[in-house]
Amino acid sequence: MTEPVIELHEVSRRYDGGPPALDSVSLRIAAGEAVAILGPSGSGKSTLLNLVAGLDRPSSGTVSVDGVRVDELGEAASARYRRAKVGMVFQFFNLLDDLTVADNVMLPAQLAGMARDQTRQRAADLLGKLGVAQHSRAYPGRLSGGERQRVAVARALMNRPALLLADEPTGALDTASGEDVQQLIKDLHADGQTIVLVTHDLALARACATRTIQLVDGRVAADTAMNRVR
Structure with missing residues (x-):
């Protein structure tokens, strides 16, 4: 069996x-899948995303991403892991307002030590591909x-991550912009990008995901293969 990009084994997280x-969540996500994590507020969606991103640690269980035991990483190693393995897209973009679009996109590569000429070319290529050059x-x-x-997606893809994590990527957008980003996610997946999408929006999941995982009270209530809406 092909090794998964993401594997969680008996993962629990408790606070205070x-x-x-x-x-006790266990799941495997293979390379090239587009998976939507669904569930009401408080169901554990954001906690799951944070554990995969190395922004939090489980109370018990193991988290592996692209061969890295994320639950064992210290703070500095977690930052290096995110730069190398994970691209993140947020509901409210998290762009730096005092940097230009190009500088925002180049920032992850600069932090990773990529040569400046390569950084500029990679950013220009991504901005062109995503229609905002x-x-x-x-x-x-x-x-x-x-x-x-x-632009946020271009920044997330800058270091060619094995995994793209998107947290409510259309939540702050109007209908037309949301449909635009929805199509972008579909195009990225068609190009082979592995995507994990956290959303309340079932229509977005149906349009973009090949699989949905429903969380209820911190447990996997359903894990379903999807026929995407075209």
Whole structure:
């Protein structure tokens, strides 16, 4: 069997002695899958994403991503892991307003020590592919929400990550911009990118995901293969 990009084994996460945010979750996600994590607020979606990203550690169990035992990493190693293995896209973009679009996109590569000429070329290629090259010298505040999310995706892809994590990527967008980003996610998956998408939006999951995982009270309630809406 092909080795999974993500493997969680009996993962639980408790905070301050309360009920578990995640409770004995085990799952495997293969390379090239587009998986949507669904569930109501408080179901454990964000906790799961944070554990995979190395932003949090499980109380018990193991988390492996692309051959890395993420649950064993210290703070500095976690930062290196995210730069090398994970691209992250957030609901509110998290772009730096005092940097140009191009500089925002180049930042992960600069932190990873990529040569400056390579960094500039990679950023230009991504911005062109994602349809926002004309804004490379602009500042994020001058762009629409959909354009800012495209820039955020370019930044997330800068270091060619094995995994793209998206947390409510259309949640702050109007309908037209949301549909634009939805199509972008579908295109990225068609190009072979492994994607884990956290969302409340079942329509987004149906459009973008090949599989959905439903969380309820920190447990996997359903794990379903999807026929995507075209």
